[in-house]
Amino acid sequence: xxWLRNAGLGGxxxxxxxxxxxxxxxxxxxxxxxxxxxxxxxxxxxxxxxxAMALGWNVIGGYTGYVxxxxxxxxxxxxxxxxxxxxHGVENVWLAIPLALLVAAAFAVVLGLPILRLxxxxxxxxxxxxxxxxxxxxxxxxALGGGSGVTLRQAExxxxxxxxxxxxxxxxxxxxxxIARSKFGYALVAIRENxxxxxxxxxxxxxxxxAAWAISGMMAAAAGAVFAFANGFIDPPxxxxxxxxxxxxVMAIFGGVGTAAGPLVGAFLLTAVNETLWSHFPQIHTLxxxxxxxxxxxxxxxxxxxxxxxxxxxxxxxxSLAAYRV
Amino acid sequence: MELLLQxxxxxxxxxxxxxxxxxxxSLVWGIMNIINLAHGAFLMLGAYxxxxxxxxxxxxxxxxxxxxxxxxFAFGYLVQRFVINFVVRAPILTTFLLTFGLSLLLVNAxxxxxxxxxxxxxxxxxxxxxSLGPVTVPWVKFWTLLVALAITGVMQxxxxxxxxxxxxxxTSMDIGAAQLAGVRVAHLYAIxxxxxxxxxGAAGVLVGLTQSLNPSMGDPYIIKAFVVCVLGGxxxxxxxxVGGLVYGILEALGSQFIGTGLQDAVALCVxxxxxxxxxxxxxxxxxx
Numbered sequence: 001x002x003w004l005r006n007a008g009l010g011g012x013x014x015x016x017x018x019x020x021x022x023x024x025x026x027x028x029x030x031x032x033x034x035x036x037x038x039x040x041x042x043x044x045x046x047x048x049x050x051x052a053m054a055l056g057w058n059v060i061g062g063y064t065g066y067v068x069x070x071x072x073x074x075x076x077x078x079x080x081x082x083x084x085x086x087x088h089g090v091e092n093v094w095l096a097i098p099l100a101l102l103v104a105a106a107f108a109v110v111l112g113l114p115i116l117r118l119x120x121x122x123x124x125x126x127x128x129x130x131x132x133x134x135x136x137x138x139x140x141x142x143a144l145g146g147g148s149g150v151t152l153r154q155a156e157x158x159x160x161x162x163x164x165x166x167x168x169x170x171x172x173x174x175x176x177x178x179i180a181r182s183k184f185g186y187a188l189v190a191i192r193e194n195x196x197x198x199x200x201x202x203x204x205x206x207x208x209x210x211a212a213w214a215i216s217g218m219m220a221a222a223a224g225a226v227f228a229f230a231n232g233f234i235d236p237p238x239x240x241x242x243x244x245x246x247x248x249x250v251m252a253i254f255g256g257v258g259t260a261a262g263p264l265v266g267a268f269l270l271t272a273v274n275e276t277l278w279s280h281f282p283q284i285h286t287l288x289x290x291x292x293x294x295x296x297x298x299x300x301x302x303x304x305x306x307x308x309x310x311x312x313x314x315x316x317x318x319x320s321l322a323a324y325r326v
Numbered sequence: 327m328e329l330l331l332q333x334x335x336x337x338x339x340x341x342x343x344x345x346x347x348x349x350x351x352s353l354v355w356g357i358m359n360i361i362n363l364a365h366g367a368f369l370m371l372g373a374y375x376x377x378x379x380x381x382x383x384x385x386x387x388x389x390x391x392x393x394x395x396x397x398x399f400a401f402g403y404l405v406q407r408f409v410i411n412f413v414v415r416a417p418i419l420t421t422f423l424l425t426f427g428l429s430l431l432l433v434n435a436x437x438x439x440x441x442x443x444x445x446x447x448x449x450x451x452x453x454x455x456x457s458l459g460p461v462t463v464p465w466v467k468f469w470t471l472l473v474a475l476a477i478t479g480v481m482q483x484x485x486x487x488x489x490x491x492x493x494x495x496x497t498s499m500d501i502g503a504a505q506l507a508g509v510r511v512a513h514l515y516a517i518x519x520x521x522x523x524x525x526x527g528a529a530g531v532l533v534g535l536t537q538s539l540n541p542s543m544g545d546p547y548i549i550k551a552f553v554v555c556v557l558g559g560x561x562x563x564x565x566x567x568v569g570g571l572v573y574g575i576l577e578a579l580g581s582q583f584i585g586t587g588l589q590d591a592v593a594l595c596v597x598x599x600x601x602x603x604x605x606x607x608x609x610x611x612x613x614x
Contacts, residue, residue: 067419069426114598120418121361122601125552129594132549140587246430253423286434293427297420298412324416326512 012063012189013180014259019173022261025268026170033159045162045230047271048169049223053248054255054263055172056219061249062257063185064212065192066116070127072245073134074104074217078224079239080138083150086229091153093164096225104221108214116209119195135240149235152228161230168226169264172219177260179215188212189258220248250289254296328460333578335458339467341574342474343532347547348554349478349566350525356561357498357518359418360410363425365551366544367432368523372398372530373539374440377447387447391473391531395524402523407516414515429548436541444538452535470532475567477528481521482563494518498561546590553597 013019032044053075061067078100085096115126139147154161179185187208190198195205228234247270248263255266270292277285299321347369354362372394379385379393405428406414413420455464485491497504497514505511530544537543550573558569573596580592 065419067422114602118601121355121422122556124419124422125361125549126594126597126601129549129553129590129597132546133588133591133594136588136591140585249423249426283438286437287431290427290430290432290434293423294409294431297424297427298409321412324413324420326411326414326515 012185012258013177014256014261018259018261018265019177022173022264026166026173030163030166033162041159041162043271043275045165047267048165049227050247050251050271051169051264051267052165052172052223053220053244054251054267055169055176056216056223057248058216058252058257058259058263059176059179059188059219060209060213060216062252062259062262063180063188063192064209066119066209066213067124068127068213068216069124069245069249070129070131071216071220071248072240072242073127073131074107074220075224075227075244076134076138076236076239077103077107077217078221079228079234080144080150080224081221082225082228083144083152083234086152087145087150091155091229093155093161093226093229096229097164097168097222100221100225101218104217105214108217109210112210112213113206116206116213131240131245135236138239139236145235147236149233149238151233152231154229154232161226164226165223165230168219168222171222173260173264175215175219176263180260184208184211192258246289250293250296254292254300329582332461333582334575335461335463336467337575337578338571339463339471339574340536340578341571342471343529343536343570344550344554344574345567345570346474346477346525346529346532348551348558348570349481349563350522350529351548351551352555352558352561352566353494353518353525354522355555357494358414358421358515360414360421360425360519361418361552362519362522363422363548364405364429364432365425365522365526366546366548367429367436368398368402368526368544369530369533369547370436370539370541370544371401371432372527373447373534373543374436374530375527376531376534377445377539380447380449387449387531387535388469388473391477391528394527394531398527399520399524401520403516403520405523406519407512410519411512411515433541433544440541442540444540446538447534449535466535470535473532474529474570477525478563478567481525485563490514490517549590549593549597553593553600556597557600 029044032040035041053071056074057068057071060071078096081100081103082093082096085091085099090096111130115123115130118126138144144150179188187198187203190201190203191205191208199205224239228239231238248267251266251270252263253266254270255264256262270289274285274288277288347365350368351362351365354360354365375394375397376385376387376390379390380387385393409428410421410424413424451465453464454466455462456468457463485495493504493509493514494517496507497509497511501511526544529547533543533547554566554569554573556569557573558565558567573593576596577589577592581589584592
C-alpha cells in the first residue's frame with residue numbers, strides 16, 4: 001500500500017516537529033476556559049473530541065491498515081456508559097471515562113474475534129454493519145432509555161468537561177506517539193504492509209489487530225463518555241451520529257494517516273473550515289466533507305503532511321497523480 | 327403454516343429487488359475490485375427521478391425503469407471515466423474511500439435540493455392485491471419481482487452473448503490479456519460502472535414503489551447489497567439472484583420473529599455467519 005507506506009515522514013511516528021507543535025498547541029489551549037467565552041470553549045471541546053476520534057481511527061485505519069467505517073459505535077458505547085452511570089446516580093465524568101474504556105475494550109475483544117478475521121472490504125462493511133446494528137439494538141433497549149434517550153445532570157463547574165475532553169485528546173495523542181515508537185506499533189505497520197509476511201515473522205495478527213481495534217475504540221469511547229455529560233442529553237441518533245462516524249475518518253485522511261500528529265492537524269483545520277462555512281455559507285456546508293474526501297483521495301492520497309517531502313515540485317506532483325490511472 | 331407461507335412469499339417478493347440492487351454492486355466489485363459505497367446514492371437518485379417523472383408528467387413508475395436506467399448509466403459512465411479511473415489501480419482502500427466521499431456528496435446534495443421530507447410514489451394501483459390460496463400478494467410487489475427477474479435475465483444474456491459483455495468478462499479474468507486483444511479498458515470500466523449505477527437506479531424505482539423516499543433511503547441497501555453478494559457468491563448474475571432471494575426470505579423471517587427494528591442487526595449476523603461458515607458464498611467456486 002504505497003500511499004500508506006510513504007505517509008510516515010520521520011519514521012512511523014510522522015514528523016517530530018509536527019508532533020512537538022501539536023503538543024505545544026494543546027498546552028496553550030489549556031487556557032481557553034480562562035476566557036469565559038462559551039463559544040470558544042464549545043468549539044475547542046468539539047475539536048478535542050474529533051481529534052481523539054480521528055486519532056483512534058488512525059490506530060486501526062492508518063497504522064494497521066484496516067479501514068473501519070464503524071468507530072462511532074465506540075463513541076456511542078462510551079456515551080451510553082456515562083448515561084448508565086447517570087441513571088444510577090453516579091453523575092461524575094471522571095468515573096465514566098474508565099467505565100467507557102472498559103466497555104470499549106470488552107466490546108473490541110468479543111466482536112474483534114470474528115470481525116478481524118475479515119480483510120479489506122469485508123472488515124470495512126462489517127464495521128459499517130456493526131455501527132447500524134448496535135444503534136438499532138440500543139434504541140430497542142428500554143434499560144438505556146430506548147428511543148427517547150437519557151438526560152444527564154451536569155456538574156456546576158462546567159469547564160471540567162473541557163478539561164476532561166482535553167485530557168482524552170492529549171492522552172490519545174501521546175498514546176499514538178508511544179505506540180508508533182514501540183514494537184507494538186511496528187507490528188501493526190507490518191500487518192498493514194503484508195499480513196502474511198508479518199505472521200511468518202512471528203507477529204500474531206489476530207492478537208495485534210484486536211489490541212489495535214481496542215485501543216482505537218477506547219479513544220473514541222472516552223470522547224463519547226465526556227460528550228454525553230457535556231451535551232447533557234443523549235439518544236441513539238446523537239450517540240451514533242453519522243457525522244461522528246464520518247468526520248474523524250476525513251480528518252485523519254486529510255491530516256495524514258499513519259502519523260501521530262496528522263489526525264490532530266486534520267481535526268483542527270477541517271473544523272476551522274467547517275465552522276467558517278457553516279456561519280457564512282450554511283447552504284453548502286453539508287457538501288463540504290464529501291468534497292474533501294473526493295479531492296483528498298484524488299489529489300492528496302497521502303494526506304496534507306505528505307506534501308512536505310514531495311520531490312520534483314509541481315511536475316512531481318502532477319506525475320504522482322497519474323500513478324494509478326487506467 | 328399459512329403465516330410461514332406468507333412470510334416466504336413476502337421474502338421472495340422483496341428478494342427480487344435486492345437481487346437487482348446487488349447485481350450492479352456485484353458487477354462493479356467483481357470486475358474492477360471497487361466496493362461502490364455510492365451505490366445507495368445512485369439508488370436514491372433513481373427513486374427520485376421516477377418520483378418526479380410520475381408527479382410532473384404522470385409517467386408510470388414501471389415505464390420509467392428503462393428511462394432511469396439510461397440516465398443513471400450516463401451519470402455512472404461519466405463518474406468512472408473522469409473521476410474513479412484516475413485511481414482505479416490504487417490499493418482497494420483508495421477507491422473505497424473515494425466512493426464513500428461521492429456518496430456523502432450525492433446524499434447531501436439531494437438533501438439540499440429535495441429537502442429531507444418523506445415522499446411517496448402513488449400510482450392508482452398501489453394498494454391492490456390478489457389472493458393465491460391462503461397467501462395475499464400485492465400487485466405492485468408481484469410486478470416488481472417480475473421486472474427484477476427480467477432485468478437479471480437480460481443482464482445475464484448480455485454479459486454472455488454480446489461483444490461488450492464478453493469483453494467485460496474477459497477484462498475481469500485478465501486485464502493484460504484483454505488489453506492485448508484490443509479492449510479499451512478505460513472505456514470498458516466506465517461502461518461497467520455505468521451499468522452498476524443504471525441497475526442501482528432501476529432498483530431505486532422499484533424500491534420507491536414499496537417504501538417512502540428520502541435522501542438517505544439508499545444507505546441501508548449498501549450493506550444489503552454487500553451481504554447479498556457475499557451470500558450468493560461474488561461477480562455472477564446467478565449469485566446475485568440466488569443471494570437476493572435467499573436474503574429476502576431471511577430478512578422477512580427476521581422481521582417476523584426478531585422484530586422489524588432490528589433489520590440491520592439481522593443483516594450483520596447473516597454476513598458474519600456466511601463469512602465464517604462459507605466465505606465463497608452459496609454459488610461461489612472454491613477459488614473465488
